[in-house]
Amino acid sequence: MRRREFLAAIGGATLSSFGTQAQNTGRRYRVGLFTAGLPLTDDNWQAAPILHGLAGRGYVQGQNLVIERRATEDHPEVLSRFAAELADKVDVIVALGFPAAAAAKAVGRVPIVVFGTGDPVGTGLAVSLARPGGKVTGISDVAAELAPKRLSLLQEAVPGLRRIAMLWNVRDPGMNLRYDVSAARAAELGIVVTPLPVRGLDDFGQAMAAMTEQPPDGLFMVADGLTGRNRKRIVDFAATKRLPTMYEYDFIVREGGLMSYGPDIEETLDRVVALIDKLLKGVSPEDLPFEQPTHFHLAVNQGTAAKIGLELSFSLLVQADEVIG
Numbered sequence: 001m002r003r004r005e006f007l008a009a010i011g012g013a014t015l016s017s018f019g020t021q022a023q024n025t026g027r028r029y030r031v032g033l034f035t036a037g038l039p040l041t042d043d044n045w046q047a048a049p050i051l052h053g054l055a056g057r058g059y060v061q062g063q064n065l066v067i068e069r070r071a072t073e074d075h076p077e078v079l080s081r082f083a084a085e086l087a088d089k090v091d092v093i094v095a096l097g098f099p100a101a102a103a104a105k106a107v108g109r110v111p112i113v114v115f116g117t118g119d120p121v122g123t124g125l126a127v128s129l130a131r132p133g134g135k136v137t138g139i140s141d142v143a144a145e146l147a148p149k150r151l152s153l154l155q156e157a158v159p160g161l162r163r164i165a166m167l168w169n170v171r172d173p174g175m176n177l178r179y180d181v182s183a184a185r186a187a188e189l190g191i192v193v194t195p196l197p198v199r200g201l202d203d204f205g206q207a208m209a210a211m212t213e214q215p216p217d218g219l220f221m222v223a224d225g226l227t228g229r230n231r232k233r234i235v236d237f238a239a240t241k242r243l244p245t246m247y248e249y250d251f252i253v254r255e256g257g258l259m260s261y262g263p264d265i266e267e268t269l270d271r272v273v274a275l276i277d278k279l280l281k282g283v284s285p286e287d288l289p290f291e292q293p294t295h296f297h298l299a300v301n302q303g304t305a306a307k308i309g310l311e312l313s314f315s316l317l318v319q320a321d322e323v324i325g
Contacts, residue, residue, distance in 0.1 A: 029059055029280050032068045032086035036079065036099035037225030039071040045251055046096050046115070049266055053273030059280070066090075072099075074200070074226065076171075079103040086110075092279045094272065095138075097225050098174035101125055105134050111285040113275045114138035115268070116224070118174020120290055129290040137275055137288040139268055143178040146296075147185040150261050153298065154218050154246045155189070156316050157259060157305075161217040161244075163192045167207055167234070168222035170197035175224045182220060204230050208237050215241065223248040231255070242308040250299035254324060258308070259300045263293030297321045 031054070033040045033047055040047040047069075051061065059065040068089050070082035076099060083103035086093050093112045095101035101114040105125060112135055117125060119141045126132035129140055155161045164186060168179040183193045194216055196207040211219070221227055221234055231247075235256045238245040247253060247260040271291055278288060303325025305312050317323055 028064055028066060030066045030068060030090040030092075031059075031276060031280075032070065032090035032093040033096070034070050034082065034086055034093055034100040034104060035096040035225060036072045036074065036076065037097065038073060038229055040069050040096070045249075045265070046269065049269040050094065050273055050276075053270050054276065057273065057277050059277075074229075080106065083107045092276055094276060098123055098125070098172050099225075101136070101138075105136055108135055110135065111279045112136045112138070113272055113279065115272050116174075117141070118172070118177050119143065122177045123173045126290060129292075131286070132288075132290055133286070135285045137279075137285045138290060139263075139272060140290040140292050141174070141178065142263070142292055143181045144185075146262060147182040148189070150182070150220065150246050150248075151186055151189055151191065153259065153261055153316070153319075154220070154244065155191075157300075157310065157312055158218050158244045161191065163194060163216045164218045164220055165194040165196050165207075165211055165216040166220045166222065167196040167198065167227060169199070169224045169226040171199050172224050172226070175222050178222050182222070198226065200226070201230070204233055208233075211237075211241065211243070215243070217244070219243050219245040221245065221247055223252075231257075239304065239307060242310075244308065244310055250297050250322060253299040253301045253304075253322075256304055257301060258304045258310070259298070261298045262296065264295040264297045267295045268293050299324065301325050 042051060061067055068086055070086055072078050079099055080103055084107050087107045087109040093104045093110055095104045095112055095114045096116055098117040101117045104112045115138055120126040121128060125136055166179055166182060169175045186193050198204055198207060231252050245258050247257045248262040250260045253260045275288055298320045299322040300320045301324040
């Protein structure tokens with residue numbers, strides 16, 4: 001049984017017991033969920049673990065917890081306004097992605113926990129990981145460490161891989177840095193990179209056309225709000241073109257992607273929740289250094305591999321934390 005299934009099984013009892021506790025506290029906590037992407041509904045892949053983790057720590061919606069949500073849906077002109085609205089309403093802002101984090105930091109009135117922003121020092125969100133400054137803390141990026149592992153895993157899945165396309169949101173400074181690190185590591189491994197920067201929905205068609213005209217041996221998709229919202233197009237294209245693709249998050253593999261390697265999302269978001277909890281209890285963000293992911297997850301989809309005519313090696317399969325299909 002996977003951890004999420006166990007949590008679901010015990011969720012009812014946990015929420016019930018904490019619900020009684022919440023009614024007795026007398027205080028109402030306010031947390032803002034902020035993204036430049038799509039609305040953060042209760043079943044969103046980022047929001048759901050955060051809400052469940054908060055409930056597990058005694059913060060229950062409708063009792064002692066109010067959740068304020070803002071999603072710009074790829075309209076950057078409202079980022080500043082939404083950040084200011086949240087700062088007026090909540091005790092802590094959870095900023096998912098660099099654009100939301102930068103907008104929240106610019107307002108600077110309440111503590112901010114960030115996730116999925118890329119390298120916080122490289123993008124200017126933090127002065128250093130140990131002493132971030134500016135009311136910001138959260139989970140930092142480890143792209144420099146992950147890039148060679150992702151590429152080597154894709155090479156193991158695709159013997160003879162020489163050319164790889166990389167797709168990323170060029171409007172996001174955090175994702176630009178992640179692309180730069182990945183491209184540099186690819187060059188060190190002797191892999192030629194075809195850059196496929198995207199800025200909006202129309203660019204995905206152009207990127208697919210470029211891969212159709214000059215097919216790469218593999219594809220790596222850098223995940224952020226924009227590419228994540230269009231992941232089905234990428235998964236379907238990769239299946240049609242029999243293109244082996246490496247993703248950063250395992251849920252995309254469950255949706256039909258070939259493979260992923262990255263931080264364990266449930267464990268990482270649970271640490272986000274722990275930071276929120278500390279801030280709600282009065283700990284200063286200046287006393288909360290940025291944390292780095294410590295658990296990593298390799299997922300492979302054998303069904304997808306078979307559909308694109310790829311036979312995954314035994315050595316790759318035994319490394320996987322999750323094999324699908």
